[in-house]
Amino acid sequence: MRTVVPDGPSGRLPEAWRFCVGTGRFDLALRRDYQDSLALVQREIGFRHIRGHGLLSDGAGVHRPYEHGGARRVRHSFTYVDQVIDAYLDLGIRPFVELGFMPSGLASGDQTVFWWQGNVTPPASWREWAELVRATVAHLVDRYGLDEVRTWPIEVWNEPNLKDFWQDADRDAYHRLYEVSAYAVKEVDAGLQVGGPAISPGSDEWMVRFAEFAVERGVPVDFVSRHAYTSGPAQHVPFGVHQTLAPASGLLEQFATPRRQLAGTPLADVPVHITEFNSSYRPDNPIHDTAFHAAYLAPVLAAGGELADSFSYWTFCDVFEEVGIPAAPFHGGFGLLTHRQIKKPTYHLYAFMARMGEDLLARGEDHLVTRDAAGRVTVLAWAPADVTGGPAVDGHTVRLSVPIGNASSAFELRSSVSEEHGNAWAAWCEMGRPLSPRSGQLDVLREAAEPARTHRGVPVFGGRADLDLTLGRHEVTLVELTPVVDETPPWWDERRLLGLEPGPGGEGR
Structure with a gap:
């Protein structure tokens, strides 16, 4: 739902x-x-x-x-x-x-x-x-x-x-x-x-x-x-x-x-x-x-x-x-x-x-949605944490329809930490739990501590974008949606990256 x-x-x-x-x-x-x-x-x-x-x-x-x-x-x-x-x-x-x-x-x-x-x-x-x-x-x-x-x-x-x-x-x-x-x-x-x-x-x-x-x-x-x-x-x-x-x-x-x-x-x-x-x-x-x-x-x-x-x-x-x-x-x-x-x-x-916005749009048992003055919509979502010691839920899904405005698309930036990503403690354990990590090990641990980041374009219909966020084990994710103002030039064609002629239909995107 x-x-x-x-x-x-x-x-x-x-x-x-x-x-x-x-x-x-x-x-x-x-x-x-x-x-x-x-x-x-x-x-x-x-x-x-x-x-x-x-x-x-x-x-x-x-x-x-x-x-x-x-x-x-x-x-x-x-x-x-x-x-x-x-x-x-x-x-x-x-x-x-x-x-x-x-x-x-x-x-x-x-x-x-x-x-x-x-x-x-x-x-x-x-x-x-x-x-x-x-x-x-x-x-x-x-x-x-x-x-x-x-x-x-x-x-x-x-x-x-x-x-x-x-x-x-x-x-x-x-x-x-x-x-x-x-x-x-x-x-x-x-x-x-x-x-x-x-x-x-x-x-x-x-x-x-x-x-x-x-x-x-x-x-x-x-x-x-x-x-x-x-x-x-x-x-x-x-x-x-x-x-x-x-x-x-x-x-x-x-x-x-x-x-x-x-x-x-x-x-x-x-x-x-x-x-x-x-x-x-x-x-x-x-x-x-x-x-x-x-x-x-x-x-x-x-x-x-x-x-x-x-x-x-x-x-x-x-x-x-x-x-x-x-x-x-x-x-x-x-x-x-x-x-x-x-x-x-x-x-x-x-x-x-x-990084959340100032205006509160929604709060649920597994999500928080805000918007800032520039129209950027932010979604914080999290997987359930079971204190009884049961297996961590892998694949918890948060499905939202969020308001974007008059744009035809939005840019989505997603940052996540979980058991698999942004988890320096897990990396340290896999290293053998060094008591005094050397300089190179500290660098690796700091890199392992950074969130996983992905991005994509999201279509907007009727002023809304649909999000289907599937969360890993103990994942906390931040999704930032920014309305797109498209400034792509009319002559752009990806085939030109390799020096080829534009695709069927002539120049275009």
């Missing part, structure tokens, strides 16, 4: 998918590989904001206590902060600021998280924490301008509902942290955006309690945030993890949860930011590297903007060290890119989305 795509748009395609992307800890942005990777992502995708941990951790060096004249004093140093944010802005991306983790010189305890030991205890001095937040935000405003920093959301902490990220997952202590932090931000400027509670999946009561606390205390909340993942318990193997997955619809359900929970409350209309999402919450799960992953997330990118104001993919590249330094180029990292800029299939899903 062929789906008839409407002639006119139903609205604009939400850009919630590109509002923000995740990153490794703050000071990793000083590295060349990181900046090279972000430059590539920005050229081909173009995210608006970037969010990661560790702005206030020791690695960024902001909080510098010292003794002088018999008294404790603190210098706030922004040497690394300035370098990182300058680099971000030069690449056309703005910070989505996360206030955390606790500097060791201010921490009330020694509990840490991750290989790089971010401290997750409350401050020993609430006054000093407020001064740290206020000084940091004031510095950003002074350096980058108030109008600019007002566009940067400021989020208080990360996943305080988990004991690993906040000592004892103490909700009352987090509420106090939020209140002190929010007022410190607003003391700099009332127009700055502050929000939270940045909770992980599985503790949805936290959002309700956070809203009750904020309303009761009159604490400013300009947005709410949470995270979304769909993986199950971890099966550990050396240097990796395997997990079951819930259907991708589970991510969309999590995106929708905050608005459902806050309906009828004073926070019902504040923006909802999903400040982390992915399939697995582990940075060493090979599912992230596969073609399956791109097909799995395609319906999420296509529909998620109807449910949240943003949903931030965690993360843009594999320069990331939560469980240590990666031991191989493909190690199950969160990134859209590996180290050394090898593109994963999910990278291309995002790059395809970046």
